[in-house]
Structure formats: structure tokens, C-alpha cells
Amino acid sequence: xxxxxxxxxxxxxxxxxxxxxxxxxxxxxxxxxxxxxxxxxxxxxxxxxxxxxxxxxxxxxxxxxxxxxxxxxxxxxxxxxxxxxxxxxxxxxxxxxxxxxxxxxxxxxxxxxxxxxxxxxxxxxxxxxxxxxxxxxxxxxxxxxxxxxxxxxxxxxxxxxxxxxxxxxxxxxxxxxxxxxxxxxxxxxxxxxxxxxxxxxxxxxxxxxxxxxxxxxxxxxxxxxxxxxxxxxxxxxxxxxxxxxxxxxxxxxxxxxxxxxxxxxxxxxxxxxxxxxxxxxxxxxxx
Numbered sequence: 001x002x003x004x005x006x007x008x009x010x011x012x013x014x015x016x017x018x019x020x021x022x023x024x025x026x027x028x029x030x031x032x033x034x035x036x037x038x039x040x041x042x043x044x045x046x047x048x049x050x051x052x053x054x055x056x057x058x059x060x061x062x063x064x065x066x067x068x069x070x071x072x073x074x075x076x077x078x079x080x081x082x083x084x085x086x087x088x089x090x091x092x093x094x095x096x097x098x099x100x101x102x103x104x105x106x107x108x109x110x111x112x113x114x115x116x117x118x119x120x121x122x123x124x125x126x127x128x129x130x131x132x133x134x135x136x137x138x139x140x141x142x143x144x145x146x147x148x149x150x151x152x153x154x155x156x157x158x159x160x161x162x163x164x165x166x167x168x169x170x171x172x173x174x175x176x177x178x179x180x181x182x183x184x185x186x187x188x189x190x191x192x193x194x195x196x197x198x199x200x201x202x203x204x205x206x207x208x209x210x211x212x213x214x215x216x217x218x219x220x221x222x223x224x225x226x227x228x229x230x231x232x233x234x235x236x237x238x239x240x241x242x243x244x245x246x247x248x249x250x251x252x253x254x255x256x257x258x259x260x261x262x263x264x265x266x267x268x269x270x271x272x273x274x275x276x277x278x279x280x281x282x283x284x285x286x287x
Contacts, residue, residue: 029251031284032258034058034065036227038099039263039273044072052087059091061277067135067225067260069099070125081128088130095129096258097173097202097225098122102161103139104154104190105180112157119161119172126170133171133225135202136161138181138190150180155193162196173202173224182209184218191222200224204262205246210236216246220253228259228280243280247287259284 035058043049051068058066066088074080088095100122106112119136126134136158141150158172165172174181174190181187191199201222206229208215213232232241261276263269 029247029254029287030256031247031250031287032064033062033277033280033284034067034094034096034258034260035061035063035273035277036067036069036099036260036262038067038069038071039261039269041069041071043269051084055084055088055091055093055095057273058093061274062281063093063261063277065094065096065258065260067097067099067227067258067262068095068129068131070122071099071101076121076125078128081125085129094258095131097133097135097260098126098129098131099135102134102136104136104157104161104174105139105142105150106153106157107142107145107149112153112160115157116160116164120164123165123168123170127168132169133173133202134165135173135175135225137177138174138179138187140179147180147186151186151190151193154180154190158190158194158199159196162194162198166196166198171198171200171224173200175202175227176204176207176215176219178207184208184215187219188222202227205229205241206231206233206262206264209233213242213245213249217249217253220250220255223250223253223255223257225257226250226255226259227262229262230265230276243283244286247283251287 037054040049040054055066102115102119106115122134138154141147162172174187176187187201191201201219202225203219203223204227205216210233212234230241231238259280261280263273
């Protein structure tokens with residue numbers, strides 16, 4: 001291939017990469033195993049584990065990243081954040097995303113502005129940690145409102161929040177997590193109507209209450225992070241997740257990114273998570 005043809009090929013590849021999600025259906029996936037700090041929520045709450053402990057575990061297990069649920073930070077001082085950032089770098093672990101309690105669907109201008117200030121705070125934290133992604137929530141339908149109204153408020157808040165995050169190069173991923181994001185159609189609607197290149201879906205494969213694989217398929221083209229669960233709901237019943245099937249869906253949608261293991265079952269995560277990471281790595285290798 002001569003130099004001119006090489007650059008033509010490169011330009012064509014770039015055009016595909018920035019095309020609308022629907023146009024990338026035939027692309028191949030690329031997956032990286034990660035651990036979501038929420039898997040150790042009870043230990044973080046109790047103080048028996050720290051975020052630093054989880055970063056070390058990610059490194060020891062040969063995973064690539066940490067999905068850093070930020071609910072249990074003692075503070076967000078530079079000293080605290082930079083210590084984690086340094087440890088992650090020295091451990092060859094990417095702090096690629098943080099999870100925060102921003103809820104988009106707020107019924108008044110004042111409440112929406114308050115959520116935006118919360119988002120602004122966490123955008124600054126993400127920037128200091130080196131994370132390029134933040135997980136946010138759609139939220140519940142406010143009392144006395146319709147779902148359509150709640151979606152419109154969420155769209156407005158997401159639009160304004162991505163104006164803040166986009167200036168720092170940070171993507172906001174709306175998680176399918178009950179309320180107005182119980183199902184894929186509404187979750188996609190919020191992201192599409194926001195119309196921002198800095199908005200996507202934090203796709204949790206286990207949160208859909210029914211028809212899980214179809215819901216995952218609908219959301220996959222918009223996924224900016226994936227919460228990998230051990231169970232999916234089918235016919236309103238919880239059943240073990242078919243991980244190879246999920247990877248086929250994500251790959252068909254051209255998803256390239258992290259699979260964040262989020263363990264929410266009853267067994268002790270310290271015992272189960274290492275086994276699940278090995279299973280995840282095997283599943284990725286076989287995909």
C-alpha cells in the first residue's frame with residue numbers, strides 16, 4: 001500500500017468511527033475487563049476496604065480498569081484524588097470512569113440547576129482522576145408529573161450537563177436503572193434527544209426487568225460503558241447471564257470499551273470477584 005492509499009484508508013476508517021451509531025452495526029467489538037467499586041459497597045461503607053485496595057486488586061487480577069463509584073469518598077481534596085491517581089498509574093490500572101448520584105429528571109428549574117452544580121463538581125473530580133466518563137441516572141418520575149414530562153426534564157438537564165462535561169472532554173453515561181430509564185427505549189430517547197456527542201448510555205445488562213437481551217441490543221449502539229452482571233432478566237425471571245451472547249450483541253454494535261464487573265449477589269465479593277474476572281477474561285478471549 002502506497003502512502004497516498006494508506007492515508008485514504010485511514011480517513012475512511014475515521015469516517016466510520018464518527019458515524020451515527022446505527023451505521024456501525026457491522027463493526028467489531030473490543031473489550032477490556034474492569035471491576036466496579038460498587039461490587040465492594042458494603043466493605044467500602046464499613047471501612048474494611050478502601051478504593052486503594054480495589055485498585056490493587058484490579059492490578060493483581062490482571063484487569064485493565066476500575067469503575068470508581070464515588071459514593072464513599074471521605075473527601076475530594078487534591079491530596080486524596082492525586083494519591084489514587086498515582087497508585088492507579090503505578091499499578092497500570094485505568095481510572096476510566098466514576099459513578100455519581102446525579103439524577104436528571106427534576107421538576108423545577110431550581111432543582112435542575114442544583115443537579116448541574118453537582119455534575120460540575122464531579123466533572124472536576126473526574127478530570128483530576130484522569131477519568132473520561134461519568135455515570136449518571138435518569139431518576140424517578142417526580143410526584144404529580146407524567147413520564148413524558150420527566151423525560152423532557154432529563155433531556156434538558158443532560159444537554160446542559162454535557163455542555164459542562166464536554167469542555168473537559170468527559171462523557172456522561174446515563175444508566176438504565178429504574179424510573180424513567182427502566183427500559184431501553186426511554187433510555188435511548190433521552191440520549192438521542194440530548195443530541196450531544198458527550199452523552200451516551202452506561203449500559204447495565206442486569207437492570208432491565210424483562211426481555212433483557214433485546215433491551216441490551218437496543219442500547220448497545222449508544223453504550224459508553226458496560227456494567228457486566230452475573231444475571232439477566234428473561235420472561236420477568238432472573239437467570240444466569242449468557243456472557244458470550246452479550247459480547248456478540250456488543251460486538252455487533254461496534255462497542256469498544258470496558259466491561260465493568262458489578263457484583264450484586266449474596267456471596268462475599270472478595271471470594272467471587274476474582275473467579276468472575278477470570279471467567280470474563282476467558283469469555284473475551286473466546287469472543
